[in-house]
Amino acid sequence: MDVLSEALASMRTGAPNSVRTEGHAPWGMRLPETAGAGFHVVLHGTCWIYPTEHTTAPIALGPGDLIFVRDGSGHILADHPDTPAEVPRPDQYSRKPPVGMVRLGGDGPVTSLLCGNYHLDGQRPHPLLRQLPEVIHLPARHGRHPELTSAITLLGAELDNPRIGSHGIVPALIDALLLYILRAWVEDQPQTESVGWAAALRDPAVAPALSAMHEDPSASWTVQTLADHSGLSRAAFARKFATMVGEPPLAYLTRWRLTTAARLLREDDLPMDAVAARAGYSSEFAFGKAFKREYGLAPGQYRRQSRTAA
Known part of the structure; x- marks a missing residue:
């Protein structure tokens, strides 16, 4: 199971979009x-990016540089x-x-940008996203992340020359680009890091346990059965998991089960007992109680509210 893909999919609340900016x-x-x-992404020229409130120093960007803004915080892009x-x-x-296509400014030198945004549930972000820096700067490095470069090229081509199918292709490419961005960030983290999600996703003991929980959240997991996937003793696994991920294994499992349930309520028309079973709860009552404790709404209310908002 691809934990990174599943974590992001669980947070998505709408289709992404992108704009070519000149x-x-x-x-x-x-x-x-x-x-x-x-x-x-800077396709041509140079510019600066900085928070709206000027709380940090501006970052100079050149051709091929990419900026990822984790929380959609207000910011400014400018030639100076x-x-x-x-x-x-x-x-x-x-x-x-x-x-989209937007043109700004006067008659001077041009900077061409590829800009996009993702609609994600910011109220209950997956801990993987919470651990990311508020701003990720991926400087252009020839040959460093070829798949990311290819995705940018394809997306830029669709925005430059929209044709039949572009309205379906563009959101798919933006989704892929997000995964490439986060993969690049994970791969750029020092191999010596021993805590955090970048380390957890490549750790030979913790990664298999995370994958098992994501693949089958309804299974009757215990710390021991998860430890069996890791190849460690129960105590050693529990310590390592909590240190890397930031919470104990069964606390993460509960979070993931309810996240899975919320996604099913938003996207599927399964009866409530089926949602409860897929989330690992033996009764609809126990599921409803746990869900309301986490989300502040009964599952049925959450489903209706999410459908109305969409």
Whole structure:
């Protein structure tokens, strides 16, 4: 089971979109806070990115650089930190997302960007996402992450020249790009790291246990049966899992079971007893009690509310 893919899928609440941005100096683009995560790739030229509140120093970006903003916090992209920034106006868009195009600024040198965002449940993010830095900067490195580079090239081509099928292709490419971004981040972490999700996903003892829980959350897992997947003793496994992941194995299992249930309630029409069984609960009553404790709503209310919001 691919834990990274499953964790992200469990948080998705809507289709992603992307926009090709052309900034002609002097230009500044203010992006308000959004629910989810976002990315920017510099295809041509240079620019700066910094938080709306100027709480950290601006980051200089060049061709091929990628920025991932974990929480969709408000930020500014500009040709220079001193350039005034504004939220793009509707008349500056020649095409709307998910296959969008926007032009800003004056008549100076151009910076071409690929920008996108993901609608994710920020109220209950998976701990993997919480452990990411607020901003991930992946500088251009020739040959370092070829699959990520290829995904960017394909997405840029679809936005430059939309054709039949582009409205289906673009969201799929943006989803793939998110996984490539996070894979690149995990692979760039020092191999000496002994804590955190980057270490857990490649650890020969913890990774198999995580995979087992994700593959079959309804199984009657115990610390001992999970330890059997890891090849460690019960005590050694429990200590290592808690140190790396940040919580004990069965606490994570409960979280994942309820996350799985929430996803089923949002996306499927299964009867409630079937949702409870898939989430590892022997009775609908026990499931409802655990779900309300975690989400603040009964499962039926959550289903109705999520469908209305969609």
